[in-house]
Amino acid sequence: xxxxxxxxxxxxxxxxxxxxxxxxxxxxxxxxxxxxxxxxxxxxxxxxxxxxxxxxxxxxxxxxxxxxxxxxxxxxxxxxxxxxxxxxxxxxxxxxxxxxxxxxxxxxxxxxxxx
Amino acid sequence: xxxxxxxxxxxxxxxxxxxxxxxxxxxxxxxxxxxxxxxxxxxxxxxxxxxxxxxxxxxxxxxxxxxxxxxxxxxxxxxxxxxxxxxxxxxxxxxxxxxxxxxxxxxxxxxx
Numbered sequence: 707x708x709x710x711x712x713x714x715x716x717x718x719x720x721x722x723x724x725x726x727x728x729x730x731x732x733x734x735x736x737x738x739x740x741x742x743x744x745x746x747x748x749x750x751x752x753x754x755x756x757x758x759x760x761x762x763x764x765x766x767x768x769x770x771x772x773x774x775x776x777x778x779x780x781x782x783x784x785x786x787x788x789x790x791x792x793x794x795x796x797x798x799x800x801x802x803x804x805x806x807x808x809x810x811x812x813x814x815x816x817x818x819x820x821x
Numbered sequence: 822x823x824x825x826x827x828x829x830x831x832x833x834x835x836x837x838x839x840x841x842x843x844x845x846x847x848x849x850x851x852x853x854x855x856x857x858x859x860x861x862x863x864x865x866x867x868x869x870x871x872x873x874x875x876x877x878x879x880x881x882x883x884x885x886x887x888x889x890x891x892x893x894x895x896x897x898x899x900x901x902x903x904x905x906x907x908x909x910x911x912x913x914x915x916x917x918x919x920x921x922x923x924x925x926x927x928x929x930x931x932x933x
Contacts (some may be wrong), residue, residue: 746925747925748825748910748922749865749910754919786913798866804853805852805917807852807870807872809870810855810868812864812866815864
C-alpha cells in the first residue's frame with residue numbers, strides 16, 4: 707500500500723547548497739513526474755520520465771536535474787539552491803501518459819525552504 | 822495561451838450543505854479533465870477523470886460535469902462533511918502528451 711513515497715518531508719537549505727529529493731513508487735508505473743507547488747499557483751511540471759533511462763524537461767526545469775536508473779526511483783537534484791526554489795515539491799506516477807486518461811498518484815510532498 | 826481558471830478562490834459552507842466549484846479552461850486540443858482533492862500537507866488525490874465525450878462523472882458525493890463546447894467544468898459536492906475541507910484542483914491535459922495545466926485550486930472550508 708506504499709504507492710509513491712517521497713523523502714524528506716521537510717528540509718531547510720542554505721543558498722548554494724545542494725540536495726536530492728527522493729521519490730520511489732511500487733506500482734510498476736512507467737511514467738513519473740516532478741512538480742512544484744507555490745502558494746496561490748497551480749502545480750508546475752519540472753521534469754518527467756516515460757521509463758527507466760528516459761527523462762525530459764517540463765515547464766520549469768532550470769536549476770534542477772533528474773535521473774531514472776530504475777522503474778521505481780526518480781530522484782530530483784538541486785545543485786545550487788536559490789531562494790526561488792523555496793516551494794513544495796510533489797512526485798507523481800502513472801501507468802500511462804496524462805493524455806491517456808489514467809490516474810496519477812502523488813506522493814505526500816517535500817516542503818523545501820532555501821534561506 | 823493554455824490556461825485553467827478556477828472559481829471561487831475559497832468558499833466556506835456549513836456541514837450538510839451542497840456546493841459547486843467551477844473550472845474554465847482554454848487548453849487545446851483537449852484530451853481530458855481531472856478533479857483532484859488535496860488535503861492540507863498532502864499530495865493531490867484523484868476524484869474524477871473525464872474525456873471529451875463524457876458530460877458527467879460521479880465519485881460518491883462528488884459529481885463532475887463537463888461542457889466541452891463552452892470549455893467549462895464543475896464539481897458538485899453533496900451533503901458536505903467536515904472531511905471535505907480541502908483544496909480542489911482542476912487539471913486539463915491536451916492530446917499532445919505532457920502538457921497538463923493545473924488550476925490554482927478552490928479552497929473549501931466546511932464548518933460544523
